[in-house]
Amino acid sequence: MYGNDFGTDQSLLDQVADAERALNEAAARDGGAAEAGEEQDYFDAIVAAEQKIEPRDWMPDAYRKTLVRQIAQHAHSEIIGMQPEGNWISRAPSLKRKAILLAKVQDEAGHGLYLYAAAETLGVHRDDLVDMLIDGRQKYSSIFNYPTLSWADVGAIGWLVDGAAIVNQVPLCRCSYGPYARAMIRICKEESFHQRQGYEILYTLAHGTPAQRRMAQDAVDRWWYPSLAMFGPPDTDSTHSEQSMAWKIKRFSNDDLRQRFVDMCVQQASVLTLDLPDPDLRFDEARGHYDYTQPDYDELMAVIKGNGPCNRERIANRRRAQDEGAWVREAAAAYAAKHSRVRQEPATEVDGAMAAV
């Protein structure tokens, strides 16, 4: 049983555990997949058998290119995603909330690193990927170009943005490329706390003073549609989907994932006693899913093209961090070089001194 993340009542961690089990089971079947043949045949057989392509395997150039683009974009999203939440670390309402938020932002940095490392197994260098982010040749998730205006936004990001990311990412634990799948299993396990802490913030605010409740509702109102847009353009306009599905990089279409997210959120919102800002949200008995209003895809395209509320600020911050951190990297390299010289050319004086002792 694989890829049946849909329609179950499983928690995130159960789904990740299932994906990990499937990976181990497929690994145990190793050898049955394919005998050596034409490179393309071998690759196809491995993918068809639900096994993993590993870094030194032959793979189609376009597969490699697609993975580099997707993993890099994913890594960039983790790194840029530190900014909207980092904005609230110094103003978190209590020491507990501050410690939690610090831990979460620290996790995002770690997730970025796992992903850059997975991309590097495909023969690219992290420095080049960072350059491509900074000069706009590679993208990151559109969602991080929206501002965090109140503390409740930290809750809404955890619940909706991380929630949407998780719906997207759980199927990636079953991606056909081994290093990416393994990184995603690790990431999804860690992500679970992110979503829960956001939900807890909103729950606390929604059951607090009227002003806190209004703040929570306002945050949900602003983050709902941008979160829906995180799943990308509708299937009819999605350029990369079909081939990625065939390669088992991607498992479900944008619209299927979006629908799953909506169905989850309606129930979760009712427990929060907050409203989702969609007057046309209603359960369709025949489909077994909620009907909902689509996000504004023109806005999505504008944000992706660089014209969201915070695009310039996000990239400017990233560029500044890179520039201002240059001396640290240079100093570390100089220190390492100096010490490797010392090791390579054992100083005779020191040796002499040691010998004398």
Added chain:
Amino acid sequence: MVASQLWEVFVRPRRGLAHTHVGSLHAPDAEVALRNARDVYTRRQEGVSIWVVPAGAITASSPDEKDAFFDPAADKVYRHPTFYEVPEGAGHL
């Protein structure tokens, strides 16, 4: 006499799994280390891929510093999802 260097051996047991450390061996160079690792550690098809790494190239944390090194993670229970109370009836979290 050929100087014999120590190599650490990592084996990927099956396609889809990460390489894991299985042991070490002596060999004069990387090529021989790889062949020896195959003969020593995968005689019964224990793996589909091998890495050999000069043992000297591995920097390890010190057992003496174990407590000070790992303690900072000990009091951060909020990094675990179980720290958070999920309200009654909220699914999929």
